Amino acid sequence: MPIRTQLLMAFVGVTLLALVIFGMVAYWLLPDAVRSQEASMLKGLSQRVGARLRAPLARGDVDGAALSRLRERLVGPDTFIVLLDSRQRVLGSSQLTATDDDQAVHPERILAAVQALPSDAKTDQGVLDFARRQYAWARSPIPGSSDVVTLLHPLSLDYMRFGSTLWMRLLATALFVMWVAVWAALLLSSIIARRLNEKNAALSYQAHHDGLTGLPNRGMLNEHLNELTVRARQNGQTVGLFVMDLNRFKEINDTLGHPFGDQLLKMVGMRVRGILRENDLIARLGGDEFAVVLPGAGRKDAVSCAMRIVHVLERAFSIDGLNLHIKTSLGIAIYPEDGDAADLLIQHADTAMYKAKKSGADYRFYDSADDPYSVRRLTLTSDLRTAIERDQLLLHYQPKIHLASGQVSGVEALVRWQHPEHGFMPPDEFIPLAEQTGLIGALTDWVLNEAIRQCGVWGREGRDLRVAVNLSAHSLKNPHLPADIAGMLDAWGVAPQRLVLEITESAMMEDHELAADIVHRLDQMGIAIAIDDFGTGFSSLAYLQRLPVHEIKIDKSFVIGMDGAENESNAVIVRSIVDLAHNIGCKVVAEGVENDAVLGRLRAFGVDIAQGYHFSRPLAVEALVHWLASSGRSNAEEYESTSPPLISAISRA
Numbered sequence: 001m002p003i004r005t006q007l008l009m010a011f012v013g014v015t016l017l018a019l020v021i022f023g024m025v026a027y028w029l030l031p032d033a034v035r036s037q038e039a040s041m042l043k044g045l046s047q048r049v050g051a052r053l054r055a056p057l058a059r060g061d062v063d064g065a066a067l068s069r070l071r072e073r074l075v076g077p078d079t080f081i082v083l084l085d086s087r088q089r090v091l092g093s094s095q096l097t098a099t100d101d102d103q104a105v106h107p108e109r110i111l112a113a114v115q116a117l118p119s120d121a122k123t124d125q126g127v128l129d130f131a132r133r134q135y136a137w138a139r140s141p142i143p144g145s146s147d148v149v150t151l152l153h154p155l156s157l158d159y160m161r162f163g164s165t166l167w168m169r170l171l172a173t174a175l176f177v178m179w180v181a182v183w184a185a186l187l188l189s190s191i192i193a194r195r196l197n198e199k200n201a202a203l204s205y206q207a208h209h210d211g212l213t214g215l216p217n218r219g220m221l222n223e224h225l226n227e228l229t230v231r232a233r234q235n236g237q238t239v240g241l242f243v244m245d246l247n248r249f250k251e252i253n254d255t256l257g258h259p260f261g262d263q264l265l266k267m268v269g270m271r272v273r274g275i276l277r278e279n280d281l282i283a284r285l286g287g288d289e290f291a292v293v294l295p296g297a298g299r300k301d302a303v304s305c306a307m308r309i310v311h312v313l314e315r316a317f318s319i320d321g322l323n324l325h326i327k328t329s330l331g332i333a334i335y336p337e338d339g340d341a342a343d344l345l346i347q348h349a350d351t352a353m354y355k356a357k358k359s360g361a362d363y364r365f366y367d368s369a370d371d372p373y374s375v376r377r378l379t380l381t382s383d384l385r386t387a388i389e390r391d392q393l394l395l396h397y398q399p400k401i402h403l404a405s406g407q408v409s410g411v412e413a414l415v416r417w418q419h420p421e422h423g424f425m426p427p428d429e430f431i432p433l434a435e436q437t438g439l440i441g442a443l444t445d446w447v448l449n450e451a452i453r454q455c456g457v458w459g460r461e462g463r464d465l466r467v468a469v470n471l472s473a474h475s476l477k478n479p480h481l482p483a484d485i486a487g488m489l490d491a492w493g494v495a496p497q498r499l500v501l502e503i504t505e506s507a508m509m510e511d512h513e514l515a516a517d518i519v520h521r522l523d524q525m526g527i528a529i530a531i532d533d534f535g536t537g538f539s540s541l542a543y544l545q546r547l548p549v550h551e552i553k554i555d556k557s558f559v560i561g562m563d564g565a566e567n568e569s570n571a572v573i574v575r576s577i578v579d580l581a582h583n584i585g586c587k588v589v590a591e592g593v594e595n596d597a598v599l600g601r602l603r604a605f606g607v608d609i610a611q612g613y614h615f616s617r618p619l620a621v622e623a624l625v626h627w628l629a630s631s632g633r634s635n636a637e638e639y640e641s642t643s644p645p646l647i648s649a650i651s652r653a
Contacts, residue, residue, distance in 0.1 A: 035136055037196050038153060039125040041203060042138035045075050046151045048219065050140040053083070055343075057145055067094040073286060074219045076206045079153045080110065080135075086146040088115045105133045114150050128152065210284040212262055213269040221283040221291050225342035228295055229335055239335035240297030242290075242306065243349040244272075245357060247327045249288035256322070261288075263319050264326070271315075275308050291346065299365065302332050306363040329356040330363035338366045381437045383419065384430055388442050393417050395450050396618035399627070400468070400589065400611045403603050408628065410466030410500065412611065413451040414618045415443070440474045449488050452499065454621060456492035463628070468500035470532060473507035476515040482522050496526035502553065504532050516547060523548035530589065534577060545584055552581040556592025556612070562601060571601060578605045 052070060056062045067081045071094040075081070081094040090111055113128050117137070125138040134155040141148050208220040216224070228239050246268065253261040265288065272292065273282050281293040294305055309330065316323040331353025339345040348366040356364035387393050397411035417425040434440040448469055455467045475481055489496055501522060508515050508531075519529055530551035554577050558570045574590070581588045590602050593612030602610055616627055 035127040035134070035155060037200065038136035038155060039127060039138055041200055042079075042136055042151045042153055043125050043140070045079070045207060046138045046140040046149055049074055049081060049151065050142045050149045053149060054143050054145065057083075057142060057147065062092055064092050064095060067092055069286070070094070073217055074207060075151065075153075076203075076211070079151055082111065082114045082150045082152070084114070084148050084150060086148075088117075088119055090115065091147060105130045105135075110135070110152065114152070117150070127155065213266050213284050215269050215273075215290075216281060216283040218283065218285050218291075221281070221285070221293070221346070222342045224281055224283075225293060225345060228293065229340065229342060229345075232295075232335055233340075237296050238298050239345075240294035240302040240305070241333045241335070241345045241349045242292040242294075242302070242309070242363075243285070243331045243333075243346065243353045244290045244292065244309065245329050245353055246288040247329060247357065249326075252324070252326075260319060264317060264324065267317055267319070268313065268326075271312055272309055275312050276305075291349070297334075299332075299334060302334065302365075303363070306330050306332065310362045327362075329353055329361070331356055331366065332363055333366045380419075380422075380425075380430065380433060381439070383421075384417070384434060384437075384439055385442075387417060387419075388439065388446050391446075393443075393446060393450075394620070395447065395454065396620055397454075397467075397624050398611055398618040399616050399624070400609050401615055402609055403599075403607060408465070409609055410468060411624065412468040412470075412502070412618075413447060413454075415447050416618075435472065435474070440472045441478065444472055444475050445484065448485060452485075452488045452494050453492045455498050456494045459494065459498070463625075464498070466498050466500055466528075468502050468530065470502045471507070473504075476503060476507055476518055479514070479518065481518055482525060485522070485527070486525060497528070500528040500530055500551065502530045502532040505534065508547075519547055549584075549586055551589050551609075552577065552586045553589040553591055554578075554607075559590050559592040559598060559602070559612075560594060562598050571605075574602070574607075575605045578607055582606065 049070065052074065053062060056066060062083060067083065071077070071079060071081050083091040083093065085091055093107075093111060109130065110128075113130075114137070117123070117126075117128075117139070124140065125136075128135045128137055135152040136155055137150060137152045139148050139150045208216060208223075210217045225239070225241070231237070232239050246264075249261065249264075252264065265284070269282060269284065269290065272290065276282060276292065277294075279295055283291045283293075285291050292305070292309070294301060297305065310328060313326060313328050316325050318324075331349045331351065333339060333345045333349035333352060335345055338348045352364045352366040355367075356362070394416050395413045396416050397413055399408050400410045400412060401407070402409040415427060415431075417427075417430055419425050431440070431443070434443045451467045451469050455465065458465050471481075478484075485499070486496075488494075489499065503515075503519070508519075523529060528550040529548060530553055531549055532553045533555040534552045554574055558573050558577075562570045562574060578588050587608040588606070589609040589611070590607045591611050593599055593602065593610045593614045595614055599610060599614060616631075619627055
């Protein structure tokens with residue numbers, strides 16, 4: 001064999017060997033590069049998720065649903081979020097649903113594998129291998145907590161295609177020289193890098209943009225706001241932030257379907273984007289909520305932009321041949337007067353938006369007085385809890401007068417709070433606070449127990465006063481209420497007939513079946529039931545006929561000013577309620593009586609009982625006893641008592 005041929009064959013052999021070795025190295029290193037790239041990317045996302053979980057975790061407001069929502073907003077539907085404590089126990093995870101895909105891994109196996117990961121701080125990312133799937137993972141601690149959050153993302157198998165291509169090139173270029181192999185390797189590396197960069201860019205876009213509208217999402221909004229507030233702080237500028245909600249969007253979704261609603265959201269985003277400046281930003285926060293950022297905008301600029309948004313959205317949206325008109329509610333917060341951080345601005349703008357929606361206004365600026373989460377309201381909530389637990393509240397009692405006999409038929413217990421710092425707190429301020437914060441149940445229990453205790457004291461003193469107590473809608477959802485009241489009556493030695501429970505129409509309608517069951521059980525105990533604020537609700541009269549109601553209290557808005565000619569319609573309503581109540585066997589109580597003229601008309605209409613400032617304002621126990629001694633005496637027997645009138649004010653009326 002000629003030496004030239006031998007040299008050529010040797011050269012070709014060396015070339016093929018080099019190509020095979022290089023190809024094998026590249027083939028085996030490629031999956032590791034893919035895994036490392038995705039794990040590193042997940043590390044950054046896990047740090048962002050951990051930062052977002054800090055506040056909800058401190059409030060104890062983290063569960064699977066919350067993690068699933070966070071996943072949709074920050075990292076996308078293919079990424080799993082798992083929350084672990086310092087002992088590697090699972091505190092919660094986003095929803096992990098096994099599919100019919102043969103590559104799916106059962107969620108329980110994933111959670112078990114996450115718990116088995118090394119807990120040392122040095123090992124914070126890597127790859128989990130299963131029989132049918134691989135997952136890149138990354139872990140980050142939650143600031144201010146010993147808990148950690150772990151993110152998992154299924155690895156793409158694109159590198160298999162690259163490997164196949166590599167082997168094809170090795171076979172096709174087996175006869176070329178070494179420099180061909182080098183250039184082929186460089187080309188292959190370039191392709192791999194480009195593919196990885198494209199995938200990284202796609203994941204980054206997914207993490208910062210809404211999947212439906214393509215608008216920036218909450219995560220990108222936070223980053224953008226943070227950057228703007230830093231620059232605004234340095235330059236002494238302002239930043240305007242809108243949070244925008246579409247009114248009655250749920251009704252549109254339920255009536256026309258989610259595809260229709262999705263199309264509407266896309267059109268809303270495009271239409272608002274079209275009227276904004278180039279440097280303004282619109283983002284979708286989730287659902288039908290959007291946010292608009294206006295760099296350099298003050299209150300005047302914000303109002304102008306808000307009105308443009310309102311007007312542009314008032315034009316009909318044409319979808320699938322349907323013309324749809326919608327309205328929006330906007331909440332506005334201005335940096336720095338309404339907050340000096342992105343999260344705080346978003347929270348305050350959201351608060352203002354809900355206030356605008358509730359009031360029916362197109363827009364509303366943030367006002368700390370409207371904020372249920374302001375520092376003052378949080379402090380008042382803590383103080384109210386302490387006042388209930390330490391028995392620092394007090395009850396005042398307003399007399400109720402039986403008009404036919406002129407006798408005191410009973411009193412209504414009304415709670416009062418003398419705050420050590422803020423002074424006298426009106427019930428209209430702290431009772432809604434109790435309802436919003438879940439303290440209304442404890443407050444109602446305190447009022448019931450104190451009123452029944454005082455009723456027992458009066459009974460032992462020879463004063464047979466019936467005591468009326470208002471029940472909240474929350475109380476009518478408590479199946480243990482009758483047993484609790486029975487225990488209080490027994491403890492203080494009070495007959496059930498001395499207690500009247502006042503409930504509103506709206507409270508009865510929230511859960512009518514449960515409320516009706518509780519009312520029937522209270523009636524069987526001998527406790528009287530009164531419907532309070534009658535005439536302001538929308539309950540069915542058929543319900544009243546089926547409930548054991550003993551009294552109907554006409555709302556004071558119909559009674560006050562009934563003597564005026566311009567309010568004759570109020571008198572007609574009162575007369576109708578009296579006739580209705582008597583026809584179904586109920587007595588009628590009128591509250592808000594403030595003068596002789598109104599009292600005379602109520603007596604003429606046949607009202608049974610009246611209360612109001614014309615007789616007495618709500619009084620403390622000592623003042624009530626003095627008033628009874630000077631104006632008459634108590635008698636809680638049947639209203640048809642033949643005893644002579646004892647209240648001089650009634651006799652003079």
